[in-house]
Amino acid sequence: PLNHGLGSASLIAHSLYQKYEMKVPDYRQESDWKKMGLEVSRQMLNYWDLKSSQYYFKPVYDLLKQKLLMRPILHADETYYTVLESKTIKTYYWVFLSGKHDQYGITLYHHDPSRSCKVALNFLGNYPGYLHCDMWQAYEQLPKATLVGCWAHVRRKFHEAVPQQASEKSLAQKGLNYCNRMFYLEQTWENLSKQERYQLRQAKLKPLMQEFFNWCEKNKITVLPGSKLGRAINYTLKHQATFEHVLLDGNLELSNNKAERAVKSLVMGRKNWLFSQSFEGATASGFILSLIETAKRNGLDPEKYLNYLLQKLPNEEILDSETLEAYLPWQEKIQINCK
16 A cells, blocks of 8 residues: 555554554554564554555545535534644544434544634534534534534533432432433333334423423522532523424434544543654544544444555545545445455
């Protein structure tokens, strides 16, 4: 894949799989290769990451992004990162992915120096569908997206407000019980069709939500606003309309846990390789992680998929959308060769 270099497609794919899926940092890979008799330096491994991403993975990533922005339901989240060349202490990875019930499983990682609304606007633009997210203000600036609040955040806040020696009669416990009842209902409807789920939500979940919001409104005046319970109630009422949006479509979810699990894959890696030297390296890591996680969502072996791309793409005359369409993870030929 890379001229005048030691790295074959399978060797590069294996090193990428080790780093981004198994979370083995470059210096440990360097030591392991040396033990097996192959002098592969960490600088060479970094070079493979960067150039493979620039030449081959970025065009696939860009096409996946086009596909993602056409999906009716998305999830989004973000987490901090460290880049040594950055002037700020933290940079950020943003994660955007298609919904649970979508026929195309796509997960994309976007690295940016900032966590401001400009990043969400630049990436999502005039995206007109539903966006599952937390209540980070950047998402509120999107002009056409319908935000869907995460009930797992609400439940977490009430859980944190429950005293250690709490009884079932404590207010925080009652609020938590409301949330648990909602999640229990959703769990029982998990395998139903979109329309069946929508109808049951209107019949059972909607009244329960309204009862919960009325309960919050009633107890708001009796709880100290600065207490954990007070903050939980205020948070719930402040974003009530956004939390109710889950009722609009049967394929929407009660929580944004899908995005948080996608973030966790990056966080686990961050604990091992700690940082990137440059913005280019962090961006390349985002491309590689995106292809690995998207491959996994489509039932592929991510190492086989990377290997396949690195074998085939160098032989294509031009990597335009029409050519790359055949290399997307859900295509029949990819499913046959990369399982």
